[in-house]
Amino acid sequence: MDNGIMIKAGIVGGAGYTGGELIRLLLNHPQVDLVFAQSKSQAGKPVYSVHQDLIGETGLLFSDAATEEVDVIFLCAGHGAAQEFLTGAAVSLSTKIIDLSQDFRWQEDTEAGAVEAHDRAFVYGLPELQREEIKEAASIANPGCFATAIQLALLPLADQNLLTSEVHVSGITGSTGAGQSLSPTSHFSWRNGNVSNYKVLEHQHLNEIRRTLSSLQEKELPPIHFVPYRGPFTRGILCTAYLNFDLELAEALQLYKSYFRSHPFITITDTTPDLKQVINTNKCLLHLTMQGNQLIITSVIDNLLKGASGQALQNMNLMYGLGETTGLKLKASAF
Known part of the structure; x- marks a missing residue:
């Protein structure tokens, strides 16, 4: 709800892709x-x-330093x-x-969401995992883009302690996931x-994925095998995970809908999702199906929004008691 604050x-670091989106x-x-x-x-x-x-939207100039005292710094x-x-x-x-x-997302020998640095406690900022902790936090470590898609x-x-067999994940990301600095694999011609x-x-991102899932599951976490791909497009992530699953698809769907029922940016879709459905949004679409005893979960997000700047703003809203x-x-x- 609107609490009337400004x-x-x-x-x-406002000149890069995530800075521009923010x-x-x-x-x-x-x-x-x-x-x-600042840049x-x-x-x-x-x-x-x-x-x-942003032409016509702002006359703001880039500064060379953090020029004024503010309530929140991204x-x-x-x-x-x-x-x-x-x-x-x-x-x-x-x-x-x-x-x-990724500076404050995880450290060895610490629990998820408990990184201490610079006299600050950094809470891991995945709202669908620990919304209440984020509301009380003063410092947030925003999740990685692939980590967000896979964790969701x-x-x-x-x-529900149902990660009992090896998990295999493949995922493809757009060129903006590599940042704005040029590299051989981000040139258009390549x-x-x-x-x-x-x-x-x-x-x-496997480090933070394993820490997050281990913080939820009481049983020992099985191996998670992840193969990432570079795609011939600018933005978006599509991941497909599959694992052995002893229950029926209907039970899996009920489980997912129950877990995400109060989370506004997650939609369980009956049809196979594609990137255009989430590009320029803070949404995550999840699609579940089964082949034999294999549960297959497809997850799609915009890597610059739900995977970065949109999620950062979502965290800010929670920290300040906003909708x-x-x-x-x-x-x-x-289209």
Whole structure:
């Protein structure tokens, strides 16, 4: 519900893909005043000169530092930069932090959602896992994009101790998942009309996936095998997970609908989903089917929204007691 507050927000690392999406969302949020968007590489330039979809939306200039005291800072500067910023900047402990990198998502020998750093306790920001903890948090470690899609596909099973056999997952992501810096595998001439796998069975998001699922399931977690693919498109993630399942499909559907019944961005769909249904939204679509004794779960999200900036804003809404969907009622581009 609208509690009448106005939230002063700032972004560190505003020139990248997640920073650009977050600027767009914050500018259109009814209870946010975007005070600054920092970028060392673009300082002094208009935000719209980098994020050209924002032409006519804002006259804000990129700053070279966090220029004013704000209520919440979003860290979008990439892995390692969040640690560097909090080490070097004088940020009040009363300022809430939402970090979109992997710097505070997990540490060895800690429980899920209990990372301590810079005199802060970082709560793992997956609302469908620990909404109540996020409401009370002052610092959030936003989940990874693949991690979000895969965890949402498996959370209801872990919650009922039903991850009892090896889980196999394949997933494909768009080029924006690699960030804005150019690399050989993000050039149009290489990416267009091409598919490749990478980090097979060793993707960095497996660490947080296993920690999250282990925090729910009392039984020992079985191996999770993940093969990620680079797709010839710009944004979106489609993952397919499958595992042995001793119950009927109808029981699985009931289980998933019950688990997600109060979560507004999750939809269990009867038809096979595709990326265009979720692109430019904070939605996750889940589709369940069975072949023999194999339960097959398809999960689709926009990697820049539910997989990054949209989820960060969802977390901010929860932290400030706002309606969870505030500023996030976005329309997909189906054609």
